[in-house]
Amino acid sequence: MTWWKNLVVYQIYPRSFQDSNRDGIGDIPGIIKRLDYLQTLGVNAVWLSPVYESPNDDNGYDISNYEAIHPEYGTMDDMNNLIAEADKRNIRIIMDQVVNHTSDEHPWFQEAIRDKTSKYRDYYIWRDPVNGREPNDLKSAFGGSAWEYDEKSGQYYLHIFSRKQPDLNWENKEMRQDIYKMMNFWLDKGIGGFRMDVIDLLGKDPDQKITGNGPKLHDFLKEMHQKTFGNYDVMTVGESWVLTPETAPLFADEGRNELNMMFQFEHLMIDELPETSKWDLKKLDLIELKQVFNKWQTGIPDTTSNSLFWDNHDTPRIVSRYGNDKKYRVESAKMLAILLHLMKGTPYIYQGEEIGMTNLAINHISEVQDIESYRLYHEKLAQGWTEEQIIEAINTKGRDNARTPMQWADSAKGGFTTGTPWMKVNSNIQEINVEEALKDENSVFYTYQKLIQLRKEHTVVIDGEFKMMLLDHPKIFAYERQNSDTTWLIVANFSDQETKLSLSDKEQIVEVIISNSDKKAYNLKELNLSPYETFVVEK
Ligand code: TEU
Ligand code: CA
Numbered sequence: 001m002t003w004w005k006n007l008v009v010y011q012i013y014p015r016s017f018q019d020s021n022r023d024g025i026g027d028i029p030g031i032i033k034r035l036d037y038l039q040t041l042g043v044n045a046v047w048l049s050p051v052y053e054s055p056n057d058d059n060g061y062d063i064s065n066y067e068a069i070h071p072e073y074g075t076m077d078d079m080n081n082l083i084a085e086a087d088k089r090n091i092r093i094i095m096d097q098v099v100n101h102t103s104d105e106h107p108w109f110q111e112a113i114r115d116k117t118s119k120y121r122d123y124y125i126w127r128d129p130v131n132g133r134e135p136n137d138l139k140s141a142f143g144g145s146a147w148e149y150d151e152k153s154g155q156y157y158l159h160i161f162s163r164k165q166p167d168l169n170w171e172n173k174e175m176r177q178d179i180y181k182m183m184n185f186w187l188d189k190g191i192g193g194f195r196m197d198v199i200d201l202l203g204k205d206p207d208q209k210i211t212g213n214g215p216k217l218h219d220f221l222k223e224m225h226q227k228t229f230g231n232y233d234v235m236t237v238g239e240s241w242v243l244t245p246e247t248a249p250l251f252a253d254e255g256r257n258e259l260n261m262m263f264q265f266e267h268l269m270i271d272e273l274p275e276t277s278k279w280d281l282k283k284l285d286l287i288e289l290k291q292v293f294n295k296w297q298t299g300i301p302d303t304t305s306n307s308l309f310w311d312n313h314d315t316p317r318i319v320s321r322y323g324n325d326k327k328y329r330v331e332s333a334k335m336l337a338i339l340l341h342l343m344k345g346t347p348y349i350y351q352g353e354e355i356g357m358t359n360l361a362i363n364h365i366s367e368v369q370d371i372e373s374y375r376l377y378h379e380k381l382a383q384g385w386t387e388e389q390i391i392e393a394i395n396t397k398g399r400d401n402a403r404t405p406m407q408w409a410d411s412a413k414g415g416f417t418t419g420t421p422w423m424k425v426n427s428n429i430q431e432i433n434v435e436e437a438l439k440d441e442n443s444v445f446y447t448y449q450k451l452i453q454l455r456k457e458h459t460v461v462i463d464g465e466f467k468m469m470l471l472d473h474p475k476i477f478a479y480e481r482q483n484s485d486t487t488w489l490i491v492a493n494f495s496d497q498e499t500k501l502s503l504s505d506k507e508q509i510v511e512v513i514i515s516n517s518d519k520k521a522y523n524l525k526e527l528n529l530s531p532y533e534t535f536v537v538e539k
Contacts, residue, residue, distance in 0.1 A: 004193070004235035004260060005305070005462060008341075008452050009094065009348045010043040013313045014051050014073055015059060016405045017351055019417035026405070026416070028074035032085050037434065039089040041354060041445070042452035045235075046086060047094040047195045049313055051079070055105050057164035058371055059403075060096075061197065062103040066182045083190055092192025094235070099179050100201045101165040108175075109166050116153050123175040124166050125158040125206060126150075138209055143375040146206075158206050160198075162371055170202045170220050183228040192234055196259065199238035199251070212242040218250060221258040230257060237307055237346075239263045245299040254303040261305040261346060267292045268315055271322075272397070279376060279393040284322055286494050290471055297344055297466040297479075306345030310336055311353060316401040320359035324496055324532065329356055329432075331532035334447040334516035335492045338534050339477055341451040342490050344466045349448065352406055355437045356444040359401040360426045362391065369423055373398040407433040450514055460486040475499045480539070487539040488513070493529035501527040510537035 018030030028051060038046065050060030051073040060070070069079050083093050102109055111120040127135040127147070135156055138146040140163075147156040148163040158167045168175060183194070203217025204210060229236055236259045238251055243264040251259050270288050273280040296306055310318035319325050323332030333356035341347045362368060365377050365387075373394045380390045395401070405425045408415030414429045426432070437445040455461045464481030475495040481488045489510075493499045504524035511521050515535035522535055 003233070004045075004346070006456070007045045007235070007346050008043045008455065009045040009047050009346065010038055010041070011047045011049065011312055011348055011350045013049045013351055013403060015049075015422060016403050016416070018406065018408070019419065019421075022417060022419035023072070024417050024419040024421045025072050027072065028069070028078040028082050032078075032082055035085055035089055035091065038091060040438075040449070041349075042449055042456075043349065044090055045092045045094055045192055047237075047348065048096060050096045050098060055103055055164065057103070057162050061098050062101070062105075062162070062165045063098055064103040064105040065107075067185055080189065087190070092235075094193045094195055094237075095186055095191050096197060097183065097194040098197040099168065099183075100198045101159065101161060101167045104164045104166055108178075113150060113152070119174065122172050123169055123178075125169045126153075126155045127158070127206070128155055136206070136209060138206060138211070142372050143379040160201060160204075160211060162375075167201075167204070170204075170216070176220070176223065177227075180224065180227040183224075187229060187232045187234065193260075194229065194234070194236050196236060196238040198240070199259070199262075200240040200242060212240065213247060218256075218258065221251065222256075225257045225259075235260045237261045237263060241265050245295060248300050249304045252304050253301060261307045263307050263309065263312075264296065265315075266296070268311075278397050279380070281393060281396055286474060286477065287472060289322070290468060290477055293343065294468040294471065297468070306343070307348060308340050308343055308345040309348040309350070310340055311350045311402055312348070313350070313402050314399050316397055317357055317359045318353065319356050320401070321396075325356075325358040328496060328532050329358070330442070330444055331516050331530075333444045335494065335532045335534040337444070337447050337451060338490065338514060338516065338536060339492050339494075341448075341455065342461060342481060342488065342536060343479075344462075344464070344481070347451075347455075350402065352402075354445050354448040355407065355432055355434055357404075357407060357432055358426065358428060359395065360404045360424065361395045362400070365391070367424065368394065368398070368400060369403070370399040373400060409433050409435040447514070447516065454514060458486070458488075459483060460488055464488065476501060478503075488536060489524075489539050490534075490536050491527070491529075492534035493532060496531045498531065499529045501529065503527065510539065513537060 015026050017026040018034050019026050020029040051069055052063045053065035053068045053070050054060045054063050069076050086093050108120045108123045111118045112124050134145050134147040140146045142162050146158055146160055149156050159165050160167055200212040202220050203214030205214045238259045243262055248262050252261050271282055271284045272278045273282050318336055319333040323336050368374050377390050404423055405416035405421050407429050410430050410433050413421055414425045437443040460481050460483045464483045467480040469478040470476050477494040478491040502525055508524040509521050513536045517533050
């Protein structure tokens with residue numbers, strides 16, 4: 001089997017993972033120090049959010065030099081060292097690739113803006129004003145127009161994200177070759193692959209106001225595959241916020257020669273009002289959540305791989321979101337872990353998720369670090385939202401929730417740094433930290449560790465067919481995985497109430513494979529489940 005089909009990936013947000021030199025910012029030597037911890041957890045790949053040179057307008061997703069490490073994070077020697085040290089522990093490093101846009105401080109853009117006749121001008125997307133205004137009403141993902149006026153040349157450039165993130169012009173062949181060269185620079189270092197930022201945007205046609213899934217997108221991806229990662233034994237995962245079961249295979253079906261798998265976000269977009277934005281909050285409906293998973297588990301071809309994740313650096317902490325971080329933090333964190341990791345696909349763990357880290361509430365806009373929340377605040381104020389409404393939305397959905405420093409130990413700065421952390425450490429550090437988790441055999445950590453182990457030992461986790469059960473049950477999330485010799489049953493009480501259930505006409509006592517309770521066996525005829533109680537058995 002292809003090596004990447006056995007992966008469990010751990011995402012590191014370097015800024016908040018581990019500081020090694022007391023400047024309050026996580027860095028690469030800090031990551032190296034924690035590789036043994038990752039090995040204990042059992043993961044075999046790390047997706048590293050950007051560590052390249054960047055003015056940090058969007059925390060590294062605005063790159064000014066793709067082939068240099070930001071001094072805050074270390075040196076290229078540190079990076080080479082990380083790849084080698086990870087390799088010794090059978091962990092492959094997956095680099096974040098942000099090729100939809102660069103920083104406006106990238107030399108290409110600097111040249112483009114300095115000299116209209118430079119060859120780099122066409123590396124970006126420029127348009128003349130229309131009636132003295134923006135060429136059209138395309139919006140930036142961070143609010144406001146996607147067009148920024150350049151006084152000097154009298155033209156606008158396109159930026160789907162911040163104005164410090166100008167979009168690259170993928171129609172330009174030379175630009176594409178330069179990007180491929182850069183990708184090969186990384187591939188030659190022996191990395192494990194790429195996570196491709198907002199990959200569906202590459203084929204955009206701004207004049208038609210098409211951003212995602214534009215007409216030439218798949219030509220570009222095929223060319224990229226052929227010129228870069230197709231020649232290496234690596235894995236690639238693309239990010240898309242507008243993916244459907246119909247479009248996923250176009251990116252990731254075997255034989256397409258594009259990517260290996262995709263991140264889709266549908267299961268994370270159902271606690272908001274449809275057709276508006278993520279800030280318009282709506283209560284989670286469990287049946288809807290099950291429908292979405294069912295659709296993705298069964299509605300794409302067997303030859304297209306799913307990726308499985310609950311959170312990342314752009315989304316809130318899952319235990320605070322779909323779990324219950326007040327009364328049932330440990331139980332619900334374990335439930336979410338078990339439900340996700342036994343589905344079909346490649347699991348991703350976001351740093352801190354494995355110890356059940358929670359959201360961080362702020363009281364005032366001055367505490368916000370993230371550009372998206374900051375921009376939103378001002379936009380919504382102007383639209384008439386109250387300050388309290390906006391802070392509530394930020395505390396529920398804001399990206400900073402997931403970006404607080406990793407909680408390593410019960411010390412003032414949580415073992416993250418001995419200096420002043422760049423971002424506030426969560427105040428629940430005493431209760432939630434790695435040191436405690438490792439000491440406590442009932443911690444969330446050991447559930448994750450065991451899930452990873454189960455995946456290595458039982459092929460049914462990888463190749464078993466997925467069958468959703470009790471789809472219309474308002475509290476139970478249950479499914480089966482089945483291959484030619486094994487059937488596993490996964491049952492969760494996805495609620496804060498006791499729930500009774502019968503899954504068999506006759507007495508049937510089955511032994512637990514993994515659970516979040518202390519029971520050794522369950523009688524399928526008569527189940528009496530505590531809040532969030534979850535178990536897995538063989539049928
Ligand atoms: O995210 C893509 C993206 O669409 C997000 O900005 C998304 O709209 C937002 O986070 C939802 O709240 C990727 C990166 O993961 C993100 O960190 C970057 O800001 C963005 O691309 C631009 O590079
Ligand atoms: Ca540091």
